[in-house]
Amino acid sequence: MDKTRRTFSPLYLAILSGILLIILMVNGFLEVNRAEKGFYLLLEREGGVLLQHFERNVQEASNALQLLDQSGGNPSSLAGFLYGLEDSVAEYLIEAAYQTDLIVEEQKQNPTALLALVDHYSVSAIALYDAKGNLLQVWPSGSPPVQKKTTVRSLLARKQTVAIDLFGRPLSGKDDGFSVAIWRRKVPGVVALYLDGEQLKKLLQRFALRRAISDISLREGILYVCVQGQDLRPLAQSNPAPEGGTEEEKFLKNALQTTALLSRVYRTKNSESAFEVVRSVPLDPGGRGLLRIGFSSEEIHPILRQIKKNVFLSILFFLILGVSAIALIWVNQNRHLQRMKEMEDRVQLAERLSSLGHLAAGVAHEIRNPLNAIGLALQRLKREFLPQDVSKREEYIAFSELIFKEVRRVNEIIEQFLTLSRPTQLNLSRGSLQDLLSQLATLFQEEASARGVALRASIPSNLPLVEMDAPKLTQAFINIMKNGLEAMDQGGVLRLEAHASRESVTVVIEDTGSGIPPDRLEKVFNYYYTTKEKGVGLGLPLAHRMIEAHGGQLRLESHVGTGTSVTVTLPLRRV
Numbered sequence: 108m109d110k111t112r113r114t115f116s117p118l119y120l121a122i123l124s125g126i127l128l129i130i131l132m133v134n135g136f137l138e139v140n141r142a143e144k145g146f147y148l149l150l151e152r153e154g155g156v157l158l159q160h161f162e163r164n165v166q167e168a169s170n171a172l173q174l175l176d177q178s179g180g181n182p183s184s185l186a187g188f189l190y191g192l193e194d195s196v197a198e199y200l201i202e203a204a205y206q207t208d209l210i211v212e213e214q215k216q217n218p219t220a221l222l223a224l225v226d227h228y229s230v231s232a233i234a235l236y237d238a239k240g241n242l243l244q245v246w247p248s249g250s251p252p253v254q255k256k257t258t259v260r261s262l263l264a265r266k267q268t269v270a271i272d273l274f275g276r277p278l279s280g281k282d283d284g285f286s287v288a289i290w291r292r293k294v295p296g297v298v299a300l301y302l303d304g305e306q307l308k309k310l311l312q313r314f315a316l317r318r319a320i321s322d323i324s325l326r327e328g329i330l331y332v333c334v335q336g337q338d339l340r341p342l343a344q345s346n347p348a349p350e351g352g353t354e355e356e357k358f359l360k361n362a363l364q365t366t367a368l369l370s371r372v373y374r375t376k377n378s379e380s381a382f383e384v385v386r387s388v389p390l391d392p393g394g395r396g397l398l399r400i401g402f403s404s405e406e407i408h409p410i411l412r413q414i415k416k417n418v419f420l421s422i423l424f425f426l427i428l429g430v431s432a433i434a435l436i437w438v439n440q441n442r443h444l445q446r447m448k449e450m451e452d453r454v455q456l457a458e459r460l461s462s463l464g465h466l467a468a469g470v471a472h473e474i475r476n477p478l479n480a481i482g483l484a485l486q487r488l489k490r491e492f493l494p495q496d497v498s499k500r501e502e503y504i505a506f507s508e509l510i511f512k513e514v515r516r517v518n519e520i521i522e523q524f525l526t527l528s529r530p531t532q533l534n535l536s537r538g539s540l541q542d543l544l545s546q547l548a549t550l551f552q553e554e555a556s557a558r559g560v561a562l563r564a565s566i567p568s569n570l571p572l573v574e575m576d577a578p579k580l581t582q583a584f585i586n587i588m589k590n591g592l593e594a595m596d597q598g599g600v601l602r603l604e605a606h607a608s609r610e611s612v613t614v615v616i617e618d619t620g621s622g623i624p625p626d627r628l629e630k631v632f633n634y635y636y637t638t639k640e641k642g643v644g645l646g647l648p649l650a651h652r653m654i655e656a657h658g659g660q661l662r663l664e665s666h667v668g669t670g671t672s673v674t675v676t677l678p679l680r681r682v
Contacts, residue, residue: 135418154384164319238295258286316343330401380404533576559598583653594620623665
């Protein structure tokens with residue numbers, strides 16, 4: 108099976124990490140959104156409490172104004188309510204009179220301007236008198252309040268700069284009404300403002316509303332508090348409420364139609380984010396108005412920024428943790444997949460070897476008998492049918508030896524096939540590895556000399572005994588040493604060394620041949636892989652199989668042009 112299909116691709120890791128990041132980001136966004144909604148809900152609840160407090164103040168003011176109208180004066184029971192309101196109304200009208208004097212001087216008694224002042228200050232009439240109290244001009248002309256000049260006469264008689272006739276009488280009385288008069292500043296004369304009981308009542312109500320919202324507006328974080336009538340004109344406000352277009356007017360008109368608490372988030376003209384709470388409240392008997400409380404969102408933003416920071420750090424932490432876990436799973440999965448592939452390769456190889464072994468066993472039995480017959484015939488021909496001619500005798504013997512050598516090589520190949528086809532069963536006994544290696548050195552000494560190779564053995568005499576199957580272990584070392592000799596066509600050095608440790612004995616067989624290229628080094632233990640012209644490719648694999656059967660390890664290192672080193676490590680005791 109294709110290797111790329113059996114591994115956990117890095118693309119999957121990137122996809123899973125991306126999915127995890129998206130999940131964490133969505134969860135973080137929802138968390139921030141929940142926190143923001145929670146803060147606005149708290150502000151909405153606080154706005155509801157403030158509105159209830161305001162409604163109580165408005166109701167108390169309305170009741171007090173009705174009682175004031177019915178009592179015909181200023182009863183002592185209303186002293187607390189009227190405290191400060193009378194002064195506020197008087198100051199407002201006096202300031203209006205001075206503004207009128209200024210505008211009259213600038214506009215030269217422009218009727219249009221003065222009529223606008225009458226509407227602006229919510230009074231019945233504005234009148235001008237000379238220094239003797241004679242009427243000079245009145246707006247609107249012929250207004251009834253100027254027929255009796257009580258306030259003006261009081262001002263002229265007492266030589267005061269201001270005369271006030273506002274309080275102490277029923278608001279629904281039918282006399283002169285109520286008035287405020289001042290001496291003009293630049294020219295001799297008097298400016299008087301007249302208003303009826305309803306107008307005075309509205310002024311008292313306006314300043315009562317201002318006082319009612321003054322406690323609310325003192326709270327930190329409130330941008331404005333505004334009371335509007337049914338026509339949406341401001342009646343009282345701590346700070347000017349932001350003005351909007353059609354959408355805002357539609358929103359406020361809808362708020363007038365319901366008693367439910369409404370809220371919204373929007374930006375003011377100076378780009379400040381505000382959260383507004385609006386409710387319809389009763390103002391006059393049978394009339395309703397709007398109370399708008401605007402909260403600054405700046406108090407929420409630092410907390411939201413901190414929450415966003417915490418959410419970002421949490422996302423980063425869980426992302427790192429998640430990616431690390433996915434990467435760990437990825438590495439572990441690849442390791443398992445790789446092991447599974449190796450196991451599959453081994454199973455497939457074992458199946459092939461088993462099939463080949465059975466085939467080799469059958470073929471070997473069929474070939475060995477003819478080979479034995481050929482070998483016996485060659486020995487007989489060599490012994491009994493030598494040519495009489497001496498010159499041909501040598502050639503005859505050489506051909507006979509060559510044929511016999513090839514027959515013997517074929518027999519060795521058959522023996523290797525038979526070894527491969529049989530299960531590895533060891534007949535273990537404690538033996539001397541020193542004697543085994545010394546015999547190998549003696550066995551290969553003559554062949555090494557014939558090839559021009561110097562065999563240098565370094566075998567300590569105190570090597571410990573090892574549990575081994577001597578014939579099979581000998582065959583493994585023979586295969587390794589034979590490969591080393593055959594790798595040195597031009598001569599060289601073959602080293603055989605051994606040394607012991609506490610738990611194992613290590614044998615090193617090293618040649619100075621041409622070496623094995625890196626791309627071939629991983630294949631040398633594969634069955635039937637060989638770089639020799641007449642090789643079978645079973646020597647090293649069989650040696651590796653025998654060493655592993657003894658519980659040992661075989662490692663091979665090679666460098667092109669330098670040589671090859673084979674290291675065999677055998678345990679002193681098999682586990």
